[in-house]
């Protein structure tokens with residue numbers, strides 16, 4: 001067993017498909033979305049409303065500007081998949097180039113770095129999530145089984161005389177932050 005994908009336990013009976021390469025020389029294993037998932041537009045209606053009002057008036061009051069204000073944040077789209085690999089290997093999660101063109105979806109983190117020690121971590125069993133941001137004007141509905149990103153296994157290098165880290169990974173998404 002060198003490297004591969006498994007379905008995380010909570011999705012065991014959901015008929016998920018393991019990531020797959022689509023053409024003979026594809027580098028990336030395409031990941032499908034584990035559930036139907038709606039990605040709200042970053043231009044929520046309250047922001048659009050404020051813009052419309054601004055066209056007719058000089059300024060908005062502070063109250064009007066902050067009414068219904070939302071936190072702009074990326075969404076974590078579930079894949080239901082975990083990946084195992086050898087020490088010295090990493091899975092790079094990249095966007096599909098069709099996502100921005102057809103669905104107005106970008107990866108705000110540029111690429112996702114899936115570490116070997118994320119596999120089976122105590123917090124979420126190593127489930128891989130795809131961070132996505134919908135920069136379009138309309139909400140985007142991703143259907144279960146729709147391909148959302150691709151993963152490429154790669155070797156990585158270490159510097160000379162490195163003091164090896166001792167910390168165990170307990171999760172992802174900032175789990176190693178001290179504050």
Ligand SMILES: O=c1ccn([C@H]2C[C@H](O)[C@@H](COP(=O)(O)OP(=O)(O)OP(=O)(O)O)O2)c(=O)[nH]1
Pocket residue numbers: 093109111112113114115116117118127128129130131171172173174175176177
């Ligand atoms: O798009 C992503 C990026 C990361 N991860 C998971 C796998 C990875 O091993 C872990 C940590 O990622 P990273 O080190 O890039 O994030 P961090 O902000 O440094 O979090 P941590 O403190 O947990 O390392 O989160 C994903 O599922 N999807």
Ligand SMILES: [Mg+2]
Pocket residue numbers: 176
């Ligand atoms: Mg990290």
